Amino acid sequence: METLPALPVRTSGLAEEDRTVKNMVVIDPVTRIEGHAKITIALDDSGSVSDCRFHVTEFRGFEEFCKGRPVWEMPSLTARTCGICPVSHLLASAKAGDAIMGVKIPDTAVKLRRIVNLGQIIQSHALSFFHLSAPDLLLGLDSDPAARNVFGLMAEEPELARRGIMLRSFGQGVIESIAGRKVHSPGILPGGIAEQMTEETRERLIEGLVEARKTAEDALVLFTGMLDTFDREVRAFGSFPSLYLGLANDDGLWEHYDGYLKVVDAGGKTVADGVAPADYRSIIGEAGRRDSYLKSPYFKPNVGPDDDPLDGMYRVGPLARLNVCERMGVPAADEALTEYRERAGGVASSSFFYHYARLIEILAATERMANHLADDTVTGPHVRAYAGVNQHHAVGVSEAPRGTLFHEYHVDDHGVLTDVNMIIATGQNNLPMNETVLQIAKEWIDGPSIPEGILNRIEAGIRAYDPCLSCSTHAIGMMPLVVSLVAADGEVLSEVRRG
């Protein structure tokens, strides 16, 4: 893995490895995301923003920990990578296990895995939109930070907050119903699913979908109704050309579980298509930075040996999936996608649209789930294939809520892992998150006085990606916020704390 140079840093609490720095603004840690991170903003001598970095400061090292474990154990083990989106790891790991076994799993198991992933997308997106970002969107980015949280939302928009919790609970219930437990579900295995779905479960989920879909539709109306008031944020929250990567299928429909890798550019032109997940290394390279534990994957065909990986910057997740697909494949979400593309002017290049894309994906997930549950074969008894080790190398890919997730395993004859590589959605968004922070800082910061609302915008730019640093670095935590403004000589000029 290449190592990129760290942004020079010299502030209290930060490394003093480089003494050539300019003025710095440090946001440490960033709030309302999952994991530990900080943001460093470098000012030039005139007080203008010259550079920014999003640093991930925790390390968990899951890939090393997994070596020596049997592949059959990996879904359960890698699900511990994250308590937020364990189903995504379960699916990618189970799919890698399917490939190690060399089996085609039963159709019913595929449907159940798809339903579980849709439940995962619903619950994760619900938390991101209704509880982590809605306080910014509904109460205002400049509103009182003491009330800019879920309780402030409860006070101002109690019904919306309640329905957000209910929506997340529904998604979690889907996971629990099929996979056995909300977190670290044991029911998804190499070869399929542990147990068939009962008719009672099927009926209960169909019943619950009614309110879930209504909540998604109402949230879309709410969001599109206020989108025009965020015109400046749309223009400056990570609005730049990049590539977009996601799973795709032959029908051009929104894909979240299977298929092949597809990459489109900022103009919507396909630059890679039909790439088998097992061949992901033909298009994805990985770089590292000295100042972050987060890897920086890039689109390899765009980056020569002497080029900056930034030349291969791509985004994953809801924004990318909606840029990669032609249609959602379900009527209400397709209608919403048409309006979305009209508002975006075609390919959506602003990361502020991640919020919008999440809501469309929630709606699509409810429609897709309804279609799966209407299929009588979903309760069929044949849900698992059995085999031993038939391949020594495999790659499992699925679309996690935050983007494309890769699990690559090498095993010996007994199925014991000899090498593991995971490429996590948040890592793939590392380069664009850095660019987003830089763009926001340049748009709003002018000189050393930085109002709280501007700092919140910088954080909100990161939150738009809903990063899960627990997955991507394999760390876990919760963050208050400390912002330091530090002069070139190391003196702390001002400091803001919250949390």
Added chain:
Amino acid sequence: MAEILVVGYGNDLRSDDSAGRIVASRIEAMALPRVVVRSQSQLTPELALDITRADLVVFVDADVDCERMTVQPVQTDPPGSQSMSHHTDPATLLLLAEDLGRVPPDAYVVSIPASNLELGFELSRRTAAATEEAVAAIVGIVEQSQDD
């Protein structure tokens, strides 16, 4: 009849951090009447819905800052962090449950001393002993609640 909710949480790959979840699994295995057990890697906001259905909530967690197993009422004044990322804390969950319409009259946090949070499956000796005490304490709380 409302439930008694026991929520054990922690990372079960992080040695002593798994203590809360081990207690949860022990309580679940006892199949105590009216007791609903949740075992989670962390507290998540939708747990507030479960809390609205309970008359008594017991949170069980490993704590590197405590020296011995303790049982304490959840303090909602001051009201915890009131912050939420992808996870939250007991006080914030109780306040969220209150906003959702109902908060249980009794809520406790059972803290289990922890010292080793490195990757692994084994509990340290002190944590293992405190885990046993926690199970006994929770059974006592449940029995007291059912007698009332």
